Amino acid sequence: MVGSGWLxxxxxxxxxxxxxxxxxxxxxxxxxxxxxxSYAELGSIFPFSVPSSALTTMCMAQSLTTYLAGRT
Structure with missing residues (x-):
């Protein structure tokens, strides 16, 4: 099986x-x-469907989120 080596x-x-x-x-x-x-709590605060990366963007500043994600 391909990809099972990490086990x-x-x-x-x-x-x-x-x-x-x-x-x-x-x-x-x-x-x-x-x-x-923590993600369950954020999901109850924002009841619409968003990716998990968007939850951090909505909770913190955009610049902080992009810094933590390693994007320049």
Whole structure:
């Protein structure tokens, strides 16, 4: 299957770091839950259908958003 090679990164990380890799996956999962809750809150504030990048543009200044996105 094309594109499934990134899944082996978790296997390699677990082999290299041992049990600490499970802790890092759990910490990352907690962060992703908070990110998802933030986007859910923004989706309830702006009830129309927009891409996730447009939500940050509507909440912050255009120049800050383009700076964070790396566009010049």
């Amino acid at each position: 082996f990164a978790a296997l390699a990380g677990a082999a290299y770091a041992g049990p600490a890799s499970l802790i890092s996956w759990l910490i990352a999962g907690v962060f992703f839950i908070f990110i998802g809750l």
